[in-house]
Amino acid sequence: MDINIFTVFILAVFVGVEIITKVPPTLHTPLMSGSNAISGIAIVGAIISTKVGGELGTWLGFVAVILATVNVVGGFMVTDRMLKMFKKK
Amino acid sequence: MDINIFTVFILAVFVGVEIITKVPPTLHTPLMSGSNAISGIAIVGAIISTKVGGELGTWLGFVAVILATVNVVGGFMVTDRMLKMFKKK
Amino acid sequence: MINLDSILYVLSSILFIIGIKRLSHPKTARSGNFIASLGMLIAIITTLVSNSTVNLELIAIGIIIGSVIGAFFAIRVEMTQMPQMVAIFNGFGGIASALIAAAEFLNPSEPLLSFSLATISLSVFVGTLTFTGSFIAFGKLQGFISGQPIVFFGQQFLNAIIGISILGLSIYIVLDPEQINIFYLIIAASAIIGIGLTIPIGGADMPVVISLLNSYSGIAASSTGFVLNNNALIISGALVGASGLILTNIMCKGMNRSLANVIFGAVGLEQTTDSGSETKQINIKSYSTEEAAMIFDAAEKIIVVPGYGLAVAQAQHAVREVAEFLAKNGKTVLYAIHPVAGRMPGHMNVLLAEANIPYDQLKDLDEVNNEFEDCDVALVLGANDVVNPAARHDSSSPIYGMPILDVDKSRTVIINKRTMNTGFAGVQNELFGYDNSIMVFGDAKEMLQKLLKDLKEL
Amino acid sequence: MINLDSILYVLSSILFIIGIKRLSHPKTARSGNFIASLGMLIAIITTLVSNSTVNLELIAIGIIIGSVIGAFFAIRVEMTQMPQMVAIFNGFGGIASALIAAAEFLNPSEPLLSFSLATISLSVFVGTLTFTGSFIAFGKLQGFISGQPIVFFGQQFLNAIIGISILGLSIYIVLDPEQINIFYLIIAASAIIGIGLTIPIGGADMPVVISLLNSYSGIAASSTGFVLNNNALIISGALVGASGLILTNIMCKGMNRSLANVIFGAVGLEQTTDSGSETKQINIKSYSTEEAAMIFDAAEKIIVVPGYGLAVAQAQHAVREVAEFLAKNGKTVLYAIHPVAGRMPGHMNVLLAEANIPYDQLKDLDEVNNEFEDCDVALVLGANDVVNPAARHDSSSPIYGMPILDVDKSRTVIINKRTMNTGFAGVQNELFGYDNSIMVFGDAKEMLQKLLKDLKEL
Amino acid sequence: MKISVPRESVDSETRVAVTPYSVSELIKLGYEVCIQASAGDKSFISDDLFKKSGAKIIKSSAELLNDASIILKVASPSLDEISLLANKSVCISFFQPTIELDKVSAMQKSNITGMSMHLVPRTTLAQKMDALSSQANIAGYKAVLMGSTHMSVYMPLLMTAAGTIRPAKVLILGAGVAGLQAIATAKRLGAQVEAFDVRPEVKEQVESLGAKFVEVSSESDDGVGEGGYAKETSEDYKQKQQQLIKEHISRADMVITTALIPGRKAPILIGKDVVELMKPGSVIMDLAAENGGNCEITKKDELIIHDGVIIDGTSNVAATMPVHASELYAKNILALVKHMTKEKNLNFDMNDEIISGSTFTHHGSITHEPTNNIMKDS
Amino acid sequence: MKISVPRESVDSETRVAVTPYSVSELIKLGYEVCIQASAGDKSFISDDLFKKSGAKIIKSSAELLNDASIILKVASPSLDEISLLANKSVCISFFQPTIELDKVSAMQKSNITGMSMHLVPRTTLAQKMDALSSQANIAGYKAVLMGSTHMSVYMPLLMTAAGTIRPAKVLILGAGVAGLQAIATAKRLGAQVEAFDVRPEVKEQVESLGAKFVEVSSESDDGVGEGGYAKETSEDYKQKQQQLIKEHISRADMVITTALIPGRKAPILIGKDVVELMKPGSVIMDLAAENGGNCEITKKDELIIHDGVIIDGTSNVAATMPVHASELYAKNILALVKHMTKEKNLNFDMNDEIISGSTFTHHGSITHEPTNNIMKDS
Numbered sequence A, B: 001m002d003i004n005i006f007t008v009f010i011l012a013v014f015v016g017v018e019i020i021t022k023v024p025p026t027l028h029t030p031l032m033s034g035s036n037a038i039s040g041i042a043i044v045g046a047i048i049s050t051k052v053g054g055e056l057g058t059w060l061g062f063v064a065v066i067l068a069t070v071n072v073v074g075g076f077m078v079t080d081r082m083l084k085m086f087k088k089k
Numbered sequence C, D: 001m002i003n004l005d006s007i008l009y010v011l012s013s014i015l016f017i018i019g020i021k022r023l024s025h026p027k028t029a030r031s032g033n034f035i036a037s038l039g040m041l042i043a044i045i046t047t048l049v050s051n052s053t054v055n056l057e058l059i060a061i062g063i064i065i066g067s068v069i070g071a072f073f074a075i076r077v078e079m080t081q082m083p084q085m086v087a088i089f090n091g092f093g094g095i096a097s098a099l100i101a102a103a104e105f106l107n108p109s110e111p112l113l114s115f116s117l118a119t120i121s122l123s124v125f126v127g128t129l130t131f132t133g134s135f136i137a138f139g140k141l142q143g144f145i146s147g148q149p150i151v152f153f154g155q156q157f158l159n160a161i162i163g164i165s166i167l168g169l170s171i172y173i174v175l176d177p178e179q180i181n182i183f184y185l186i187i188a189a190s191a192i193i194g195i196g197l198t199i200p201i202g203g204a205d206m207p208v209v210i211s212l213l214n215s216y217s218g219i220a221a222s223s224t225g226f227v228l229n230n231n232a233l234i235i236s237g238a239l240v241g242a243s244g245l246i247l248t249n250i251m252c253k254g255m256n257r258s259l260a261n262v263i264f265g266a267v268g269l270e271q272t273t274d275s276g277s278e279t280k281q282i283n284i285k286s287y288s289t290e291e292a293a294m295i296f297d298a299a300e301k302i303i304v305v306p307g308y309g310l311a312v313a314q315a316q317h318a319v320r321e322v323a324e325f326l327a328k329n330g331k332t333v334l335y336a337i338h339p340v341a342g343r344m345p346g347h348m349n350v351l352l353a354e355a356n357i358p359y360d361q362l363k364d365l366d367e368v369n370n371e372f373e374d375c376d377v378a379l380v381l382g383a384n385d386v387v388n389p390a391a392r393h394d395s396s397s398p399i400y401g402m403p404i405l406d407v408d409k410s411r412t413v414i415i416n417k418r419t420m421n422t423g424f425a426g427v428q429n430e431l432f433g434y435d436n437s438i439m440v441f442g443d444a445k446e447m448l449q450k451l452l453k454d455l456k457e458l
Numbered sequence E, F: 001m002k003i004s005v006p007r008e009s010v011d012s013e014t015r016v017a018v019t020p021y022s023v024s025e026l027i028k029l030g031y032e033v034c035i036q037a038s039a040g041d042k043s044f045i046s047d048d049l050f051k052k053s054g055a056k057i058i059k060s061s062a063e064l065l066n067d068a069s070i071i072l073k074v075a076s077p078s079l080d081e082i083s084l085l086a087n088k089s090v091c092i093s094f095f096q097p098t099i100e101l102d103k104v105s106a107m108q109k110s111n112i113t114g115m116s117m118h119l120v121p122r123t124t125l126a127q128k129m130d131a132l133s134s135q136a137n138i139a140g141y142k143a144v145l146m147g148s149t150h151m152s153v154y155m156p157l158l159m160t161a162a163g164t165i166r167p168a169k170v171l172i173l174g175a176g177v178a179g180l181q182a183i184a185t186a187k188r189l190g191a192q193v194e195a196f197d198v199r200p201e202v203k204e205q206v207e208s209l210g211a212k213f214v215e216v217s218s219e220s221d222d223g224v225g226e227g228g229y230a231k232e233t234s235e236d237y238k239q240k241q242q243q244l245i246k247e248h249i250s251r252a253d254m255v256i257t258t259a260l261i262p263g264r265k266a267p268i269l270i271g272k273d274v275v276e277l278m279k280p281g282s283v284i285m286d287l288a289a290e291n292g293g294n295c296e297i298t299k300k301d302e303l304i305i306h307d308g309v310i311i312d313g314t315s316n317v318a319a320t321m322p323v324h325a326s327e328l329y330a331k332n333i334l335a336l337v338k339h340m341t342k343e344k345n346l347n348f349d350m351n352d353e354i355i356s357g358s359t360f361t362h363h364g365s366i367t368h369e370p371t372n373n374i375m376k377d378s
């Protein structure tokens, strides 16, 4: 493994830590939900793993794609619904 | 150039942007001075460039080492003095 | 030299960063969510384009199925059930990471190095834990499982044992990757620990747990990124992992608990304070001003009930400042003046007049008592006897028969006093133990000043 | 696989991040500076150890010389001269980057790729610009050069021309690296533009400029990092570049100016407002409440001078809140009551009593007038005639002979009123144009509320 | 059942025991209400207004009283009035049974139930009927206004073109209901207010109104005997306290004394010698004048100037604010009558704490212990 | 040079033109100060105190006045006093030259320089000498206290066990110095205060004290004639205004009128009919009683009850607060004398705006135009 990949990780952690300072309580849930959708980035891995040689790997990848997609699509949509409601009020 | 080096740069910029949110006016100058000392990191480059083959490069590197050291040493010391004064008050 | 897909991955990471940042400000939140989803789209397209050997058909089917399921639930779920929905989605994300790592383990594209094996174990462990934990959270919120904390003797010890076992098994796997059974054992143990860590936590704390699990799923994604040597996964996973942890911390602080308290379970039990009185013990909930501020934030109609304690604290100006701030934010604020509040006739009038509180905001008992029913928050400041419901129904009470302010009829009653001591009449006040009552202890002036600060920081 | 020096570089970057973060909080600032210097030490040692072929002797000599010079100046410089010292240090840092890039260009360790050539040009450009710009800043602050903005016709145009030429020359160099003269031309042009961008800026704005140049030297270091393919330089440079820009922005906001305004020169001219009066024109300085808040932050003794405008604004409670906040922060706060302030005898007393301001803080003219001399800030709120120095010396003034509050004797006078209109006596007030006077326009109540907010946010 | 309200016979009594509002409420309770002609005049309530609210206006006292079940009054009934009252009737007024012994005997003999608003127990439930509080509150408020009218100086701090006026110093002795309201009112006017009371728990209440409580501070302990054995003897402490109060009195521009204990002689808080220490032009408002005064020099219902000090002995201060005084008193009385009424009928239950507590004669016997004791002694 | 201060001859005048402080200052200016025995008594300043400050106490008026260069008084000098004054002496007091024509003549004939505190120009520089302001301020303050003592209701809002007391409504007519201070004082006591004045610029000042300014709101324009030609005739507007004020008066618990213009008959602001609209028990404090009163019924220095409304015509309200009234007046006088003094000598410079403005007779001629005009007319 390249050292830079590690550097990248560390810096990303710092960005993650610094990025959030104050969040009004009303936004706690939407923010959680939104970043949950982002954690659906696993879909990228899922897509890649469908190419993994064996059958088993491919099928696992397939299931992972479905689940990750649920996470991504559902996550962003639910977040948007929450925030819409928020606006109305 | 590796893409990761570029990623690293981008992430570092983000960290730099996020790291500072609110600074009380009294700390403006010390913070500026302190981060100026950090920009003396050029000393690392200066050290490396003393090994650059030719005479000219080495001498340029030597001058760079001196100047960067002034920046680093002077910078940190002056910052500390400012902050000490700050404390007393 | 610089390949396009890497740049696009970095771009999507940047969009995630911007998205999360905007999500944490009310005005920009919706656009933040949109930007983040854009980042996701870019990441997916980049992956599809740059990995020519993937099974496109299968992926298309998977994405369609996933999208339909995700969209269906996202649209149909009721507002009140959103937290559990998020929990489920999060569980899916976590298990997806675990599956990818498993796939890589079971069908490695190239011989696995120790480092990869270690990260695979981590992915599987965290991903599975997230999955089961999220489902317990979902169950608790949805009512499938009791919302009460499930606690038993030696629970923490058991969790520790399982955790250590997983560590041991992971080391084993790294050293001997052929032991598939061990691998399955890791999965099973991770699933169990996910459950074990979640069940002791009460329903009220679930949002914090979900946030924590969300952070975990980020970690899972990031470690999967190490397995696949993919920057997009590493950065985004790290982002979510780190920011999720911070958010969890903020949420904990909002509830005046430490993160450790949540992680290591057995929280969520309501604080029980000895009333110090002879007869009855009442269970009270003690809140911080931050929490109180949040309750005010959600309220529309607020009735302030001043009592002798407000005068003792000389908090008349402080209460005006708070009330003015709330009114400026569009809330209705009234003052309910009990005829014998304080220690002399008209004590509260003198006090509030000094702070220049307009006469038309002051309501006497008759005017105000049926206002409590549609009142969101009754803020009782250093009053005690005049809001004691025993006066209405407990004929043995020395204050039985005195007309009181019916604060208990409002949605939430926030009571500020310094201690659990009694008032002038020397009787304990059962109101403090009511379900809709919340105590905020402290000197009235100091408490109001803190409250104002917290209200402004919301 | 993972080499130690890279880890150490990352470690030093982390220390820099922590250092900067701590530097931005008063309590942790000193430790932050220490942590950052530790990071620097680690980076230097790592470099020395991992680059076995460097000229250790030369480096040792260089470091010793540099340390002595740096330490000497750091210790000997007077407190008031620190900003210019920082400017010089910063210039040295910038030129060091430029020299390194130049060394790489003149004696490349391996054949230079276009990318390297581009980054070398960038390093040289930014580094040199920082150097000359910093020296101009130093000169202005030290008084070697006039602190007045030096502006001439077509200045911006000239700067643009030079900038574009540098870009052109850089492209030329990338395409044809053999053209050493072009390289020298870039250096010369960069030096000139550094001067060109700095001279039009007034002495008062120099801190902002230094902060900006500091950010530039970070960029120079970072691009040098790309030249040398060194993570430590890239990360730290980017950090300083980005955070420096943010700091510059914060400083600009504090002075109510935009960054563009500073970068593109010709700022620093004092705002001139037409007094609207018949005879004299007075130049006033109009400040925001944020700036006023900073002035209060540095003050120890504050005298509040209320006038009729305070009553009109009904700002009695607001002024008490501000005064209480200041007093809580350890400052001395007094109220100076002029005998005829307001529109009836005792008007101010009635007003301030309503806000419960303790009698012992109210001083009448005789008691307070010699207090102004050692007063840091006199805060004049909606008073006008009673602080008009013309009453002391201008025998033609209709108020000549009336005793006034000598607010002009205090270090700074902050005057709040809504407009430049006159007071009861209908005469313009020369105080507003005094050097130590600052106007903060707006309704007294609103202004005080904003001020309180800003004070709390400091 | 008939409730009768005679015109007050004492000339200085401006109050009346009912108002149009309370009349209509009493009627709702099932009573017939009769009011003597011009009973409300001094409280600016005309007979017409009473009539409109449903009362019957009766001219003659005899006609009014002889068949009344309940008689409502402010001041205690005169012997003449008592002689007109019917057997078993209930008469409610401000009555001081331990002092007005002859009237007690008369009522006892005529088998009249005598109730006094002075005796209403000060329990939570009885607060509505606490006429002592409602009237003392007026007294405290009004005392400040009257006193400040007597004063030859401003109350508040004023900084004017003709010089700075220092705020007046007002000292309140006795911080019961009247004292607390006096504190609040003097504070409102901008004076520097201090107060003292023998009950130490009152300190917090005084401070809750923003005034200073006068007390021997531990700093003034002379510094001697710090070893622990210095705990002051109670006598020593009291003397110091006396001294301290004397000092504060002599510096005050106005002193308001409120230590009035119904049925007993008021304690002397300000001796003649202390009055003579005071500045000429300063004022003493003695709210205990009714029972002899807290100041040695006070004469009931007289304005005395002694050595330049103005001493106001107005005894019935509440009566100077008849509209609100009557309104509040009538509400107190109404609450008491309501309490004694069950299903449109008088339910005089001597087991009830409030009723028995307020009663001093009932069924021909004296039910008030202290009065009984005094009667026996004499 | 000798400054003499006679004892005030008007019995109700409690003030005195000097205080021990001002005496010592006058002496510093180079004057000899003589004070008639017991001149300060009513302001609680004993002859002893005056003596200590350096004044000479003189018993006989003749001895005091016949060689005095400056005579300081509060009320205008009586004809007897004038007859005792020396040629060319300067006499300062509250003098209404347009009304007290006989005294003006006497002074003119005796070649006495007459100065009136009423005439001190209201310029910035003269603020220190502005006795009108310092005394009007007391009047405004005291009027509220006296009025509230007359009132039979509370001023503030009070929510008590015996019911809620609504705050009193106080209306101030004329918001000059006295009116503004009255507003402030009534506000302090917790009343709902409204004010009216003919000068529109006063609105801001009234509001700066937290009170409401009574004015015809544009909303009450009946809605007719919105086309633009609806601009109300001044007459129409005035009538509406009159009507509005009438309504406000009839609702008020206390009205304080302050439209007193020195030297002229006070305008009638409250007619008899309007008084009769008022609630019984309400109060009118007429601060213009001196010059006839702003209320039609007012009688100078009498307390009248008309149709249940109490009308207080106390004319010299400032005199009811002698200590501070004298202190402030003495400071005003001192400032004026200081202004007229140069190098320890009287420097009567008729080119000085303040001096000439305040003077009505000088060197045997009448220097006050309005007085001159009236003299000529009669």
Ligand SMILES: NC(=O)c1ccc[n+]([C@@H]2O[C@H](COP(=O)([O-])OP(=O)(O)OC[C@H]3O[C@@H](n4cnc5c(N)ncnc54)[C@H](OP(=O)(O)O)[C@@H]3O)[C@@H](O)[C@H]2O)c1
Residues within 6 Å of the ligand: C306, C307, C308, C309, C310, C312, C313, C339, C340, C341, C342, C343, C344, C345, C346, C347, C381, C382, C383, C384, C385, C386, C387, C416, C417, C418, C419, C420, C421, C422, C423, C424, C425, C442, C443, C444, C445, E124, E127, E133
């Ligand atoms: N209005 C009258 O005329 C009058 C006259 C005499 C008696 N009373 C009686 O007084 C009572 C009045 O009722 P109330 O509800 O106003 O008062 P209360 O029942 O006496 O209760 C006051 C409460 O305020 C709290 N407190 C005291 N200081 C405080 C501070 N600095 N900050 C926050 N809280 C503080 C006390 O609790 P902690 O100690 O725990 O803080 C206390 O329980 C009634 O029982 C009434 O009958 C009234």
Ligand SMILES: NC(=O)c1ccc[n+]([C@@H]2O[C@H](COP(=O)([O-])OP(=O)(O)OC[C@H]3O[C@@H](n4cnc5c(N)ncnc54)[C@H](OP(=O)(O)O)[C@@H]3O)[C@@H](O)[C@H]2O)c1
Residues within 6 Å of the ligand: D306, D307, D308, D309, D310, D312, D313, D339, D340, D341, D342, D343, D344, D345, D346, D347, D381, D382, D383, D384, D385, D386, D387, D416, D417, D418, D419, D420, D421, D422, D423, D424, D425, D442, D443, D444, D445, F124, F127, F133
């Ligand atoms: N005290 C007395 O007895 C008495 C009586 C009569 C006259 N006077 C005279 O009144 C004057 C008193 O002096 P002063 O300095 O108190 O008042 P001033 O000279 O009248 O000045 C008041 C200033 O307040 C400003 N202002 C008005 N409303 C404001 C608001 N809402 N927020 C902020 N500023 C506001 C006005 O400027 P903008 O309009 O620009 O905001 C005005 O210049 C003297 O000339 C005195 O002689 C006094």
Ligand SMILES: NC(=O)c1ccc[n+]([C@@H]2O[C@H](COP(=O)([O-])OP(=O)(O)OC[C@H]3O[C@@H](n4cnc5c(N)ncnc54)[C@H](O)[C@@H]3O)[C@@H](O)[C@H]2O)c1
Residues within 6 Å of the ligand: C340, C343, E122, E123, E124, E127, E130, E132, E133, E136, E173, E174, E175, E176, E177, E178, E179, E196, E197, E198, E199, E202, E258, E259, E260, E261, E262, E267, E269
């Ligand atoms: N239960 C209730 O709700 C209720 C209602 C009204 C009053 N109260 C209480 O009743 C008590 C008496 O009130 P009150 O107004 O009738 O009092 P009061 O008129 O009987 O006496 C006035 C005050 O004078 C004080 N005093 C007596 N002798 C004194 C001395 N020598 N020096 C100084 N002070 C002296 C007393 O302590 C009292 O505070 C108070 O505690 C009051 O709070 C209770």
Ligand SMILES: NC(=O)c1ccc[n+]([C@@H]2O[C@H](COP(=O)([O-])OP(=O)(O)OC[C@H]3O[C@@H](n4cnc5c(N)ncnc54)[C@H](O)[C@@H]3O)[C@@H](O)[C@H]2O)c1
Residues within 6 Å of the ligand: D340, D343, F122, F123, F124, F127, F130, F132, F133, F136, F173, F174, F175, F176, F177, F178, F179, F196, F197, F198, F199, F202, F258, F259, F260, F261, F262, F267, F269
């Ligand atoms: N230069 C100074 O510093 C200074 C000092 C004191 C007073 N003044 C000014 O002098 C002016 C007069 O003050 P004053 O107290 O002597 O006033 P005043 O006693 O002469 O009159 C009192 C008020 O009554 C008002 N008034 C007259 N007729 C009225 C009517 N028909 N209806 C309603 N209101 C009526 C007047 O406008 C005035 O405001 C004020 O503007 C005051 O601010 C200035």
